[in-house]
Amino acid sequence: QAMEKEVSAALGKGEPGEILSSAFKLKVTREDICTLHHLRWLNDEVINFYMNLLVERSKREGYPALHAFSTFFYPKLRSGGYKAVRRWTRGVDLFKQDLILVPIHLRVHWTLLVIDVRKKTIKYFDSLGQKGDDICTTLLQYLQEESKEKRKLELAASEWTLRSMSPREIPQQTNGSDCGVFVCKYADSISRDKPITFTQEHMPYFRRKMVWEIIHQQLL
Numbered sequence: 001q002a003m004e005k006e007v008s009a010a011l012g013k014g015e016p017g018e019i020l021s022s023a024f025k026l027k028v029t030r031e032d033i034c035t036l037h038h039l040r041w042l043n044d045e046v047i048n049f050y051m052n053l054l055v056e057r058s059k060r061e062g063y064p065a066l067h068a069f070s071t072f073f074y075p076k077l078r079s080g081g082y083k084a085v086r087r088w089t090r091g092v093d094l095f096k097q098d099l100i101l102v103p104i105h106l107r108v109h110w111t112l113l114v115i116d117v118r119k120k121t122i123k124y125f126d127s128l129g130q131k132g133d134d135i136c137t138t139l140l141q142y143l144q145e146e147s148k149e150k151r152k153l154e155l156a157a158s159e160w161t162l163r164s165m166s167p168r169e170i171p172q173q174t175n176g177s178d179c180g181v182f183v184c185k186y187a188d189s190i191s192r193d194k195p196i197t198f199t200q201e202h203m204p205y206f207r208r209k210m211v212w213e214i215i216h217q218q219l220l
Helices: 002-011 030-036 044-058 073-089 133-151 179-190 200-216
Strands: 019-023 026-029 066-068 099-105 110-116 121-125 161-164
Touching: 002 030, 002 200, 019 030, 019 044, 019 200, 026 030, 026 044, 030 044, 030 200, 044 066, 044 099, 044 179, 044 200, 073 099, 073 133, 099 179, 110 133, 110 179, 121 133, 121 179, 133 161, 179 200
Parallel strands: 066 099, 121 161
Antiparallel strands: 019 026, 099 110, 110 121
C-alpha cells in the first residue's frame, strides 16, 4: 500500500520539471515519469534509465555481463556510420560482455535489438511483429568495425546468426501504446537469461512497478 501511494503521488499533479530520480548522469522528471501512465508512450529518459538499472543489476553475482546502449545510439549510427559512434565505447570492451542491448526508436514505435556475444547471435524483438533484418545487419557491420578498430581482429560474419523474432516466439502488444514497456520487459528477462513469459495483461502492473523502480533506483 505504501508503494501504491508513492506511485500514485509520482504520477499525480505537481511541477512537470521536478526531478524525481537522478543517477547514471540521467535525470527523470515528473513529466518523464508520467509517460508511464496508462496508455502513454514511454520517452527516451524512462527507457534509458531503466536500461541502466538492468546494467547495475548485472554487476551482481550470477548475472550475465551486460552493456546497454542509449536510445540515441542507433539513430547516430544510422546517420553517421561507425565514425559517429566510435567513441561511445571508450572504457567498454563490447567483446567481453555476454549481452548487449540496443533499444531502438522507429519514429512512433520502440523495439529492441539484442546481441548475445556468447552465442554469436543478433536478435530483433518487436512487439508488433515487424521484421528488423536490416537493423540486425547494420549492427553486425558495426560490430565488425568495432572489432577491427578496438581489437585489430576481423569478425567473421559467417559465424553470426541474425534473426527477427516471430510473433509466435515473443509476446505481442494488442494496443498502440505499450511498445516501450514491452522493450523494457523483454530486456529485463533477457538480461537474466530467463524466458520471456509475460503478456499484454501484465502491462498496467509493469508500468506502476517501473515508476517505483525508477524513483528508488532499484529493480524489484
